[in-house]
Amino acid sequence: MAGIRTARRHIFPAGRFILGMRASRTIQHAIAYLLIAVFLFFALLPVAWMFSNAFKTLEQMRITFPIQWIPNPVTLENFADGWRARDWLLHLRNTLMLAVFVLIPTMASCILAAYAFARMRFPGSELLMLLNISFMLMPDFVTMVPRYVMMARMGWVGTWLPAIIPSMLALNPAMVFVLRQFFRAIPNELSEAARLDGCNDLIILWRVIIPLSKPILALQIVLIIAWAWNDLLFPLLYLKDKSMQTLTLAMMGFIGSRGDTQWGAMMAMSVLVSLPMMVLSYYGQRYFTEGFTLTGIKG
Amino acid sequence: MTSPLLSGPQPGLDPAEAPGLLDRLARGRNFRRRLLPFLFLLPWFVGVLTFQAYPILDSFYHSFTIYDVFQPAKWIGFRNYVNLADNDYTRKALMNTLLYVAVSVPGGLVVGLLQALLLNVKVRGLPLFRTLAIVPGTVPVAGAAAVFLFIWSPNLGLINSFLKILGFPRGQAWLTDPVMVKWVFIFMTIQGGIGMLIFLAGLQNVPQELYDAAKIDGAKSIQTLFKVTLPMLTPYTLFNLLTSLIGAFQMFASPMLMTGGGPAGGSTFYGQLIYENAFRYFKMGHAAALSWILFVISMLIVFLLFRTSASWVYYEGGN
Numbered sequence: 209m210a211g212i213r214t215a216r217r218h219i220f221p222a223g224r225f226i227l228g229m230r231a232s233r234t235i236q237h238a239i240a241y242l243l244i245a246v247f248l249f250f251a252l253l254p255v256a257w258m259f260s261n262a263f264k265t266l267e268q269m270r271i272t273f274p275i276q277w278i279p280n281p282v283t284l285e286n287f288a289d290g291w292r293a294r295d296w297l298l299h300l301r302n303t304l305m306l307a308v309f310v311l312i313p314t315m316a317s318c319i320l321a322a323y324a325f326a327r328m329r330f331p332g333s334e335l336l337m338l339l340n341i342s343f344m345l346m347p348d349f350v351t352m353v354p355r356y357v358m359m360a361r362m363g364w365v366g367t368w369l370p371a372i373i374p375s376m377l378a379l380n381p382a383m384v385f386v387l388r389q390f391f392r393a394i395p396n397e398l399s400e401a402a403r404l405d406g407c408n409d410l411i412i413l414w415r416v417i418i419p420l421s422k423p424i425l426a427l428q429i430v431l432i433i434a435w436a437w438n439d440l441l442f443p444l445l446y447l448k449d450k451s452m453q454t455l456t457l458a459m460m461g462f463i464g465s466r467g468d469t470q471w472g473a474m475m476a477m478s479v480l481v482s483l484p485m486m487v488l489s490y491y492g493q494r495y496f497t498e499g500f501t502l503t504g505i506k507g
Numbered sequence: 508m509t510s511p512l513l514s515g516p517q518p519g520l521d522p523a524e525a526p527g528l529l530d531r532l533a534r535g536r537n538f539r540r541r542l543l544p545f546l547f548l549l550p551w552f553v554g555v556l557t558f559q560a561y562p563i564l565d566s567f568y569h570s571f572t573i574y575d576v577f578q579p580a581k582w583i584g585f586r587n588y589v590n591l592a593d594n595d596y597t598r599k600a601l602m603n604t605l606l607y608v609a610v611s612v613p614g615g616l617v618v619g620l621l622q623a624l625l626l627n628v629k630v631r632g633l634p635l636f637r638t639l640a641i642v643p644g645t646v647p648v649a650g651a652a653a654v655f656l657f658i659w660s661p662n663l664g665l666i667n668s669f670l671k672i673l674g675f676p677r678g679q680a681w682l683t684d685p686v687m688v689k690w691v692f693i694f695m696t697i698q699g700g701i702g703m704l705i706f707l708a709g710l711q712n713v714p715q716e717l718y719d720a721a722k723i724d725g726a727k728s729i730q731t732l733f734k735v736t737l738p739m740l741t742p743y744t745l746f747n748l749l750t751s752l753i754g755a756f757q758m759f760a761s762p763m764l765m766t767g768g769g770p771a772g773g774s775t776f777y778g779q780l781i782y783e784n785a786f787r788y789f790k791m792g793h794a795a796a797l798s799w800i801l802f803v804i805s806m807l808i809v810f811l812l813f814r815t816s817a818s819w820v821y822y823e824g825g826n
Contacts, residue, residue: 240628258654271668317550324547350802353785354562377554440760459649478650489645
């Protein structure tokens with residue numbers, strides 16, 4: 209159908225210039241542009257505000273109309289001020305450590321579980337998957353307290369073990385589910401061919417499934433780094449010690465200790481904390497769309 | 508070759524009982540093949556038992572006790588549940604959460620859908636607009652908290668400065684007013700975010716033929732929207748509804764960072780309620796009861812949505 213219409217358009221280009229159609233199309237586009245502009249203005253306002261005010265002195269922050277988006281003169285005092293307040297490099301290191309400690313064992317255990325769910329037949333697989341989906345949709349707060357008490361009893365609080373051990377046990381039901389959906393969509397012929405060549409499941413997983421799942425695995429990596437960068441609950445419970453605090457927890461202390469007059473330093477540190485995530489998300493978004501469309505959510 | 512774990516004490520595998528070498532090999536391989544999935548799932552099983560099932564059962568037991576971790580738990584029957592209903596602080600947090608769920612979830616869904624529809628209109632510069640639309644969602648919560656603290660602040664804040672220009676010189680105490688503060692959080696979280704991305708992905712999956720057919724039948728845009736686009740988006744709507752409902756109960760970081768739940772519990776939501784009961788007041792019994800209520804609520808939501816989904820979610824190909 210679409211083919212015929214495009215063909216007609218090329219054969220009778222005059223058809224596009226029928227007056228009424230053209231006018232209504234123009235109006236529609238004008239309205240769309242207007243709405244997109246309004247939406248983007250409000251969506252981007254806080255971000256622009258953060259960047260703009262990070263470079264302003266307290267005097268310049270008083271709002272005048274029209275709003276001065278690019279301050280004159282530009283000050284870097286806020287960044288120096290914010291940087292001195294805390295050992296940000298230490299908190300950055302802790303954040304990256306948390307990401308790595310969670311990422312590697314989670315990937316290993318979830319890939320194994322997802323492969324079993326997607327590619328192997330065993331009694332009760334449907335039921336266990338349903339269980340996994342239930343855990344996926346269960347808020348973390350349900351198990352938070354008993355988990356903490358367990359880990360405290362074992363003396364793990366204040367170490368990195370609460371990040372590492374649960375990660376080894378595939379305690380990321382969402383990842384198990386998403387990977388299973390993706391693995392299931394990979395054509396069976398590929399793994400069967402490998403099996404006829406004498407490969408066992410581990411080799412098939414390593415040589416066939418994982419190389420074909422790069423976009424979804426990349427997405428999972430981005431998501432875990434973003435989690436380590438964003439999460440407050442986990443560090444609040446397990447990484448309370450100053451030497452272990454992640455960026456979010458450090459920001460919490462930083463925000464709490466600032467009075468009404470230190471907005472500049474707060475905005476400057478927000479910019480510094482936000483920029484790496486904005487860059488990462490920019491590169492991660494294409495995996496998101498790719499992974500999401502290919503995986504499907506139709507069960 | 509075979510690890511001891513794989514060739515455990517299985518009677519059929521005992522060499523003395525096995526009739527022939529070939530048969531034995533075949534059986535061994537078969538057995539291994541049947542065991543292999545469970546081996547792959549071993550970490551998952553251990554995780555489910557130790558960090559999911561056990562905590563849920565543990566909460567269930569402790570929700571009927573007085574327990575402060577330091578002394579053994581004491582059985583008190585349903586008193587925790589009764590106390591929760593009586594406690595002002597708890598009731599406030601529960602009301603805040605319900606309000607948040609009732610306003611922010613449908614609001615976020617509608618806004619996300621509208622944004623996605625808007626970013627699906629084929630205009631020039633669309634890729635740039637889509638990239639820009641994603642930017643606010645990429646700001647980490649710590650950064651966003653600081654910025655919104657600034658924007659809603661009484662003196663230098665953007666909102667109050669704007670109100671001043673409109674002729675309200677005194678402005679409004681947003682984050683320090685126990686009634687207003689929860690609305691700030693509700694309003695702040697009504698945004699498309701990841702829901703918009705998911706709707707946008709869904710819009711790409713609507714087959715062009717359906718739009719063409721609708722056009723030939725003379726359908727107006729609004730009819731196409733309600734008769735073609737929205738029905739085709741229902742699987743994505745279900746997904747967004749599930750995740751945002753569950754997410755609403757997870758709301759924790761931004762109030763903790765911005766107001767600490769105050770003033771006077773005005774911005775305390777469910778997650779923080781459990782957190783404070785457990786780790787500030789050491790009322791583990793209360794925390795356990797709250798955890799269990801949350802568990803029941805979330806499973807009920809999932810069950811109801813899946814049960815009713817057959818009647819309103821359209822799966823292409825009648826799946």
